[in-house]
Amino acid sequence: xxxxxxxxxxxxxxxxxxxxxxxxxxxxxxxxxxxxxxxxxxxxxxxxxxxxxxxxxxxxxxxxxxxxxxxxxxxxxxxxxxxxxxxxxxxxxxxxxxxxxxxxxxxxxxxxxxxxxxxxxxxxxxxxxxxxxxxxxxxxxxxxxxxxxxxxxxxxxxxxxxxxxxxxxxxxxxxxxxxxxxxxxxxxxxxxxxxxxxxxxxxxxxxxxxxxxxxxxxxxxxxxxxxxxxxxxxxxxxxxxxxxxxxxxxxxxxxxxxxxxxxxxxxxxxxxxxxxxxxxxx
Amino acid sequence: xxxxxxxxxxxxxxxxxxxxxxxxxxxxxxxxxxxxxxxxxxxxxxxxxxxxxxxxxxxxxxxxxxxxxxxxxxxxxxxxxxxxxxxxxxxxxxxxxxxxxxxxxxxxxxxxxxxxxxxxxxxxxxxxxxxxxxxxxxxxxxxxxxxxxxxxxxxxxxxxxxxxxxxxxxxxxxxxxxxxxxxxxxxxxxxxxxxxxxxxxxxxxxxxxxxxxxxxxxxxxxxxxxxxxxxxxxxxxxxxxxxxxxxxxxxxxxxxxxxx
Numbered sequence: 001x002x003x004x005x006x007x008x009x010x011x012x013x014x015x016x017x018x019x020x021x022x023x024x025x026x027x028x029x030x031x032x033x034x035x036x037x038x039x040x041x042x043x044x045x046x047x048x049x050x051x052x053x054x055x056x057x058x059x060x061x062x063x064x065x066x067x068x069x070x071x072x073x074x075x076x077x078x079x080x081x082x083x084x085x086x087x088x089x090x091x092x093x094x095x096x097x098x099x100x101x102x103x104x105x106x107x108x109x110x111x112x113x114x115x116x117x118x119x120x121x122x123x124x125x126x127x128x129x130x131x132x133x134x135x136x137x138x139x140x141x142x143x144x145x146x147x148x149x150x151x152x153x154x155x156x157x158x159x160x161x162x163x164x165x166x167x168x169x170x171x172x173x174x175x176x177x178x179x180x181x182x183x184x185x186x187x188x189x190x191x192x193x194x195x196x197x198x199x200x201x202x203x204x205x206x207x208x209x210x211x212x213x214x215x216x217x218x219x220x221x222x223x224x225x226x227x228x229x230x231x232x233x234x235x236x237x238x239x240x241x242x243x244x245x246x247x248x249x250x251x252x253x254x255x256x257x258x259x260x261x262x263x264x265x266x267x268x269x270x271x272x273x274x275x276x277x278x279x280x281x282x
Numbered sequence: 283x284x285x286x287x288x289x290x291x292x293x294x295x296x297x298x299x300x301x302x303x304x305x306x307x308x309x310x311x312x313x314x315x316x317x318x319x320x321x322x323x324x325x326x327x328x329x330x331x332x333x334x335x336x337x338x339x340x341x342x343x344x345x346x347x348x349x350x351x352x353x354x355x356x357x358x359x360x361x362x363x364x365x366x367x368x369x370x371x372x373x374x375x376x377x378x379x380x381x382x383x384x385x386x387x388x389x390x391x392x393x394x395x396x397x398x399x400x401x402x403x404x405x406x407x408x409x410x411x412x413x414x415x416x417x418x419x420x421x422x423x424x425x426x427x428x429x430x431x432x433x434x435x436x437x438x439x440x441x442x443x444x445x446x447x448x449x450x451x452x453x454x455x456x457x458x459x460x461x462x463x464x465x466x467x468x469x470x471x472x473x474x475x476x477x478x479x480x481x482x483x484x485x486x487x488x489x490x491x492x493x494x495x496x497x498x499x500x501x502x503x504x505x506x507x508x509x510x511x512x513x514x515x516x517x518x519x520x521x522x523x524x525x526x527x528x529x530x531x532x533x534x535x536x537x538x539x540x541x542x
Contacts, residue, residue: 066415092417099415106412109404120416123423168416 019044019176019208020065025074027057027064034060035071036232047202047209049219052229053254058212059103061229062180065210066100067091078176096124099169099177103184105161107153107168113140114149117168124172139167143197159190166197170205177202179211183218195222216255220244228254230262304500310421311429311499317419318426328431332393336439339392340385344443347380348372348450355451356459369466370473372451373444377474377483381444383531386490389436390523394498397428398519401502402512410503425503429495436491437484444483482538489530494523 020042027035034057042048052058063069065076067083076083078094086094107116117136121127127135140146143163153161162182169177179198183191199222202209213219220226220240228236228243228251236243236251243255250262269275318325351372359365401424404410410420448470455461474480498519505515 068411068414088419092419095415095417100412102408102412102415104408106408108409108412109407120418123416123418172416 017043019079020210021075021077022065023075023077025064025076026072027060027069028072029060033232035064035074038074038229038233040227040234040237042208042210043225044208045202045206046224047199047211047222049223049226050210050212050229051214051216051219051226051254054214056229057232058214058229059180062100062178062210062212066095066098066178096172097175099172099174101162101165101169101177101179101182103181105153105158105165107156107161107165109153111153112149113145113151113153113156113164116153116164117171119168120172135171136167139171140164142170142201143167144193157190159186159193162186162190162194163197166194166201170201170207173205174207176208176210179209179213181213182211183213183215191218198222230254303504304496307500307503308496311426311496314419314422314426315430317422318430321427324423324427325430325434328428329435330431332389332397332428332432333435333439336389336392336435337442339388340439340443341446343384343388344381344446345450347384347443348376348447348452349454351375351380351447352451352454352459356455356461365461366465367469367473368451368455368461369468369470372455373448373470373474374479376444376447376451377480379483379531379535380447382440382483382486382490383527385440385443385487386436386494386527387524389432389439389491390494390498390520390527393432393435394494394519394523395516397432397495397498398502398505399512399516401425401428401499402505402507402515405503405505406507406509406512420503425499429499432495432498433488433491436494437487440483440487440490482534485538486531486534489534490527493526493530497523497526 018041020040022038022040025035025038026033038061040050050058050061060069064071065078065083067076067086070084074084078098081090081094083091083094107113108119111119114136117139118132121132121135137146137149140149143166145160145163145167148156148160148164153164156164166177182194182198186194195218198209198211201207211219211223220243223240226237226240226243227234230250236246236248238246243251246252246255253262352368355368355371355375356365359368359371401410404420404424410424413420413423452463452466456463456466501515501519501522502512505511
C-alpha cells in the first residue's frame with residue numbers, strides 16, 4: 001500500500017521536488033536481509049524523519065544514502081546523481097554539499113571546538129583566516145556555543161558535542177544534512193535544544209534535513225514527513241498526523257510504544273520450557 | 283593430518299591476504315604522501331609524538347645495553363688478551379645490530395602501539411567516517427602524516443640509541459672496569475667504517491621504521507571498531523612488527539654482508 005502511495009506521490013511531484021530518490025534498494029549483511037526493495041522519495045526543503053524499531057537498519061540506510069557502503073541492488077539518487085555508481089572522487093565532490101551529524105558527534109579529539117568547526121573550511125577552501133574565524137563564530141553562535149570555542153571535545157557534555165558537530169555539519173552551507181539518532185543519550189533540556197535547532201536551521205538556511213531516529217515524540221514534533229521502516233521495507237509514510245491516524249498494527253505499535261505486536265518483543269528462540277528443561281538435564 | 287594441512291593452508295592464505303591488503307594500503311599511503319608533505323605541521327607533530335616522546339625509553343635502554351655490552355665484552359675479550367678492543371667491539375655491535383634492532387623493537391612497543399590504538403579509536407568513535415563525510419580522505423589527513431612521522435623518527439632514535447650505548451660502554455669499560463681510554467677510542471676509530479658499518483645500521487633502521495610504521499597504521503586503520511577490536515589490533519601490531527623486524531634484519535644483514 002505504501003509503495004503504491006509513494007509511486008503516485010512520485011508521479012504527481014515535479015522532477016526537482018525530490019532532492020533524494022531511493023529506488024528498489026536491496027541490501028543484506030551475511031545471510032540477513034536488511035532491505036528488500038526499499039523506496040523512499042525525500043522532498044527538497046523538508047525535515048524528513050526515517051523511523052523504525054531498533055535493528056531495522058536505519059543507520060545502515062544512512063550509510064547507504066551517503067555512499068559509505070554499497071547496496072546489493074537499487075539506485076540512490078541525490079540531486080539526480082546516482083550515489084551507488086560514483087567513484088571516490090565523485091563521492092567526495094558530492095559530500096562537500098552534504099553535512100552529517102553522527103550519533104556521538106564524531107568530533108576530532110585532537111582539535112579544539114573552533115578547529116573542529118573550521119576543519120572543513122580549511123580543507124576545502126582557501127579562505128583567509130579572518131573570514132574562517134567569522135564563519136566559525138557565526139555557526140557556533142547559531143548553536144549557542146560561541147563561548148565554548150576554546151574548549152576541547154573531551155570537556156564537552158553529550159549535548160554540547162552534538163551541537164558543535166551540528167555547527168561543523170553546516171559550516172560548508174550544505175544542501176542536505178543527515179542526522180543519525182541525534183537525540184540519543186541527551187537530557188530533556190539538551191534534547192529540546194537540539195530538536196528546535198534542527199527545525200530552525202532547516203528553515204533559516206533552506207536545507208533539507210533527514211533525521212534517522214526512534215524517538216517518536218521528538219521527531220514527530222519537527223518532521224514534515226515520516227517514513228516508517230520495518231522488515232526491510234517502508235510500511236507507512238506521511239505527515240506526523242497521517243502516521244497518528246494510521247490504523248496499521250505495525251504503525252500503531254511503534255507510535256504508541258507497545259512492547260509486543262507485529263514487531264515481537266522476543267528475538268526468535270526455541271520453546272522456553274524445552275530450552276530450560278534441556279539445560280537442567282545437561 | 284588432513285585437518286592439520288587444511289588449517290595450515292587457511293592460515294597461510296590469511297597471512298597472504300593480510301600481506302596483499304597491507305601492500306595495497308601502502309600504495310594508498312604513498313599516493314597520499316604529497317598531500318601530507320604540503321602540510322609539514324602534521325608530520326612534525328607526529329615526529330614529536332612518535333619520536334620525541336619515545337626518547338626517554340630509547341636513551342635509558344641504549345645506556346643500559348651499552349653497560350651490559352661492556353661488562354660482557356670485557357669479560358670475554360680479557361680471556362683472549364684483547365680487552366683494549368672493547369671500544370671497537372661495542373661500537374660495531376651497537377651501530378650494526380643492536381642499535382637498529384633494539385630501537386625498532388622498542389619503537390614498535392612504544393610508538394607503534396600508540397599509532398595503532400589511536401587510529402583504531404578514531405575508527406571506533408566515527409572520527410574517520412566523519413572525515414570521509416566531510417570529503418576528507420583519512421588516509422591523507424590521518425594515516426600518511428603518522429606514517430611519515432614514524433619513518434623519519436625511527437632512524438633518528440636508532441642513532442641516539444647507539445650513541446647512548448657507546449656512552450654506556452665507555453662509562454662501564456673505561457671509568458669502572460679500567461680499560462685504557464686511548465685504546466678504547468682509537469680501536470673504535472680504526473675499526474668502525476662509516477659506509478660499511480654506520481650506514482648499514484642507518485639503512486636497516488630506515489627499513490625497520492618503514493615496516494613498523496606500515497604495520498601500525500595498517501592494523502589501526504583496519505581494526506574492528508570495538509574495544510576488543512582495538513586491543514587486538516594493538517597486540518597484532520607488536521607481534522607482527524617484532525617478527526618483521528627480526529626477519530628483515532636477517533635478510534638485510536645477509537644482503538649487506540654479501541654472504542647467505
